[in-house]
Amino acid sequence: MDLPVMPPVKPMLAKSVARIPPDMHYEAKWDGFRAIVFRDGAEVEIGSRTGKPLTRYFPELVEALRERLPERCVMDGEIVIAREGRLDFDALTERIHPADSRVRMLAEKTPASFVAFDLLALADESLLDVPLGDRRALLVMALSGVTAPVHVAPATTDREVAQRWFEQYEGAGLDGVIAKPLTQPYLQDERAMFKIKHERTADVVVAGYRFHKSGPIVGSLLLGLYDDGGTLQHVGVSAAFPMKRRAELVEELEPLRMEDVEQHPWAAWADEAAHETARLPGAPSRWSSKKDLSWVPVRPERVAEVAYDHMENGVRFRHTARFRRWRPDRTAESCTYGQLEEPVGYDLAEIFGPQD
Structure with a gap:
């Protein structure tokens, strides 16, 4: 694997605030495993928030990412499992198991999805220093027409829409709202975003x-x-x-x-x-x-x-x-x-x- 951004990558983090701040980029806060995905041709690696590999625990997702992501890219997102129309974190934790046979059985029984919300590299270019607004546009373009189990995280710059998401999406198991400054580069391991959670x-x-x-x-x-x-x-x-x-x-x-x-x-x-x-x-x-x-x-x-x-x-x-x-x-x-x-x-x- 030879990408402009190589593993391990420590994801950008968020600090808690009481209210949704104005004039930002807004996304739902997903209740899953944070994951940085690296694809270089046939090679796919999934890194956790701590930098440890998650690849072996989600074999069905590795195959889906290989088929659906751009040939060479690095994406930030969340691994989730849905059951009956809502997220199921318990089913997700069951996947972290030492027995390969059990992992593969659960991959068929409770397949995972990947929700992409940031693009850190594309082809031979690192995007770490590119403003979020531009990274988002490139992400949407790179995943245009993508099919499940890979998704592009819905986003808006309308604070009223974000507030409505905060109130509605919890019923689907989501965890709140994330707010990100549009002009901000990708700052690894820094609490440079804002999270607004239900309390x-x-x-x-x-x-x-x-x-x-x-x-x-x-x-x-x-x-x-x-x-x-x-x-x-x-x-x-x-x-x-x-x-x-x-x-x-x-x-x-x-x-x-x-x-x-x-x-x-x-x-x-x-x-x-x-x-x-x-x-x-x-x-x-x-x-x-x-x-x-x-x-x-x-x-x-x-x-x-x-x-x-x-x-x-x-x-x-x-x-x-x-x-x-x-x-x-x-x-x-x-x-x-x-x-x-x-x-x-x-x-x-x-x-x-x-x-x-």
Whole structure:
């Protein structure tokens, strides 16, 4: 492979802002794996956000990219998997598996797509120093008439349209809106774009915590919600605290600390089979196999308000929740899934439009 922009490339990043800024280029924020695709003739490589190769995990996509991309190019985009008209991040994570046979089975069962939103090189020319507006025009031209599973990310310079996307597209599993300055070159590994993500709040039960890697202070709070059957389900964690606050949390939760996990609703957390019927902390996975998943149980009586962007499959927080405050006015039993706001459904086909 001999391209004007060679792997590894660290993608340009975004910083969070509260509102959609004016006078920019706007795209939907895709909830998938960020990927830099390199094609030089028959050779295709897919690099992850960290620069590690993703190529072997998406064999069906490699073939599609070889057939549909320009002969020599480098593109920035997102690998996604869609099910029933919306993005499915869980299906995407299942593809990162050491067994080639399983990867190929899943490639047939849940094929991936590539959504291109930037062009970093074309033929023998690097476009890293070219303004975004010009790169976008070249991208649209290079992928004119492209067919699924390769897509060009819809974009607009109309802020009102971007606001409408922000409100509608969540129903298809998208994650918000990205805003990019039109005159900006491609700045590797710099937070030079802006992301506007959905944020909601929920009252949750704090049912335990894990220690911080630096010592006996809180690393993360374990959060729960009651389902319709009255079972406390683990829905995620809240982990971003100043060091002083981490120590304070240990003291605040000490009166609720349980010496024996056997009386806790999540007593079966270490039993792998129990995870098949309940959501418990410490679920085994290929992502966490080497991590210390032990935790300190506390009586599930304390209620906290947390902010979150959206739910994964309606059962857990997709990302780490952000602690807002304690809610002494709420009872633990009142913290149910029923309080959560559900986005209005929206079909991915409406975003991409008709495509062969």
